[in-house]
Amino acid sequence: MSDSIDLAAPQAPTIGFVSLGCPKALTDSELILTQLSAEGYRTAKTFAGADLVIVNTCGFIDDAVKESLDTIGEALAENGRVIVTGCLGAKAGEDGGNLVKQVHPKVLAVTGPHATQEVMDAVHTHVPKPHDPFVDLVPATFDSKIGIKLTPKHYAYLKISEGCNHRCTFCIIPSMRGDLVSRPVGDVLSEARALFDAGVKELLVVSQDTSAYGVDVKYRTGFFDGRPVKTRMVELCEQLAVLADPYGAWVRLHYVYPYPHVDELMPLMAHGRVLPYLDVPFQHSHPDVLKRMKRPASGERNLERIAAWRRACPELVLRSTFIAGFPGETEEEFEHLLQFMHEAGIDRAGCFAYSPVKGAAANELPEAVPDAVREQRRARFMQVAEGVSAARLKRRVGATLQVLVDHAPMLGRKGGTGRSYADAPEIDGTVRLLPPAKASTQIRVGEFVRARVVAAQGHDLIAEAL
Numbered sequence: 137m138s139d140s141i142d143l144a145a146p147q148a149p150t151i152g153f154v155s156l157g158c159p160k161a162l163t164d165s166e167l168i169l170t171q172l173s174a175e176g177y178r179t180a181k182t183f184a185g186a187d188l189v190i191v192n193t194c195g196f197i198d199d200a201v202k203e204s205l206d207t208i209g210e211a212l213a214e215n216g217r218v219i220v221t222g223c224l225g226a227k228a229g230e231d232g233g234n235l236v237k238q239v240h241p242k243v244l245a246v247t248g249p250h251a252t253q254e255v256m257d258a259v260h261t262h263v264p265k266p267h268d269p270f271v272d273l274v275p276a277t278f279d280s281k282i283g284i285k286l287t288p289k290h291y292a293y294l295k296i297s298e299g300c301n302h303r304c305t306f307c308i309i310p311s312m313r314g315d316l317v318s319r320p321v322g323d324v325l326s327e328a329r330a331l332f333d334a335g336v337k338e339l340l341v342v343s344q345d346t347s348a349y350g351v352d353v354k355y356r357t358g359f360f361d362g363r364p365v366k367t368r369m370v371e372l373c374e375q376l377a378v379l380a381d382p383y384g385a386w387v388r389l390h391y392v393y394p395y396p397h398v399d400e401l402m403p404l405m406a407h408g409r410v411l412p413y414l415d416v417p418f419q420h421s422h423p424d425v426l427k428r429m430k431r432p433a434s435g436e437r438n439l440e441r442i443a444a445w446r447r448a449c450p451e452l453v454l455r456s457t458f459i460a461g462f463p464g465e466t467e468e469e470f471e472h473l474l475q476f477m478h479e480a481g482i483d484r485a486g487c488f489a490y491s492p493v494k495g496a497a498a499n500e501l502p503e504a505v506p507d508a509v510r511e512q513r514r515a516r517f518m519q520v521a522e523g524v525s526a527a528r529l530k531r532r533v534g535a536t537l538q539v540l541v542d543h544a545p546m547l548g549r550k551g552g553t554g555r556s557y558a559d560a561p562e563i564d565g566t567v568r569l570l571p572p573a574k575a576s577t578q579i580r581v582g583e584f585v586r587a588r589v590v591a592a593q594g595h596d597l598i599a600e601a602l
């Protein structure tokens with residue numbers, strides 16, 4: 137993903153910016169772009185036209201590493217002056233040195249993720265600040281609490297913490313992003329309020345482990361508007377629901393692990409104060425595989441927990457991701473996973489065939505599953521997952537849902553697309569809106585419409601706006 141923003145004076149130096157990777161990386165990009173803009177830099181539309189290029193990279197899986205290295209290569213070829221930041225910047229190469237510097241020795245500077253100040257220091261070294269920030273600070277369109285957003289105006293990611301205390305054996309994120317550091321609850325809530333004030337209709341709460349929010353500060357009591365609020369997921373969600381309410385806005389939670397305290401969210405979800413949607417990256421169901429993966433909450437009885445959640449909140453939609461063919465996975469363990477999919481009724485599931493990530497502890501585990509078997513299992517899993525998902529989606533036909541509109545040319549005269557509470561942007565399905573029957577019905581991007589579902593198709597619903 138890349139973006140181009142033009143907020144500064146015409147003579148201001150220009151910085152090309154490319155943002156790759158997950159929503160957490162996107163929020164890092166937003167912080168850097170905000171700072172660049174506050175200091176008077178402009179962002180350029182092309183690498184070639186810029187005084188310097190910043191590439192925010194992803195280093196999670198091998199494909200992402202390749203994409204990031206290729207993008208850096210392109211930026212070097214077209215511009216020559218490149219600063220690299222993000223997860224790949226924290227990764228070691230084969231000789232133990234920095235991977236990016238090893239592959240692309242001509243880059244000007246490399247930082248890890250979540251390093252706005254280091255990136256800005258590198259920018260200042262190579263392209264001096266265009267003006268005195270104390271005299272000519274902030275462009276008129278800029279809100280200091282929320283900064284620049286790379287998402288459409290009507291939804292935004294809210295990052296509540298950085299890093300992770302777990303040590304899942306397939307993952308190198310803790311070595312790149314460090315241990316959990318929760319943002320102060322007052323700062324998080326101030327940002328949320330500023331986003332709602334600015335027109336955000338859907339707030340997507342992200343982190344590496346949202347359920348662990350506040351563990352690092354022992355759930356310290358912080359303050360928001362002079363009131364005490366615990367630095368803890370449930371209390372944070374209660375306050376976000378209060379802030380969202382006057383705007384009728386949505387609060388959606390990502391990366392929640394099935395810990396007992398997640399049960400406390402169900403009343404909030406059942407009353408629609410937080411969307412009844414949980415993104416829980418289970419990765420597997422078999423206790424032995426989960427142990428080998430060293431997954432958080434691996435000792436929990438997930439099927440029982442899901443059943444209890446659904447009793448408390450029947451509308452709950454679950455999204456998850458899984459890994460097929462993890463080292464040592466037996467056919468029996470894999471079938472346990474298929475059975476889990478049926479019984480848990482996961483609404484939306486993604487699955488990766490296990491692929492070793494350089495530097496991950498799982499690479500040392502014995503009994504690697506052959507590549508072809510991993511791929512077959514992934515395909516078998518997806519067949520089951522798609523069947524479960526389609527059956528659950530069909531149950532919505534005939535229902536009336538609130539839909540947040542993402543796309544609607546000509547005020548929706550030719551229809552449009554949006555999402556219901558069951559669909560997070562970019563990862564889930566959509567609701568395809570038919571051209572309205574009444575000429576007076578308008579469908580506007582960034583607004584909610586009520587729509588009656590007439591059919592389900594693949595991952596999507598088809599609906600008519602009321």
Ligand code: SF4
Pocket residue numbers: 300301302303304307308309310344345432
């Ligand atoms: S919970 Fe596990 S997979 Fe997620 S970031 Fe932490 S170590 Fe990685």
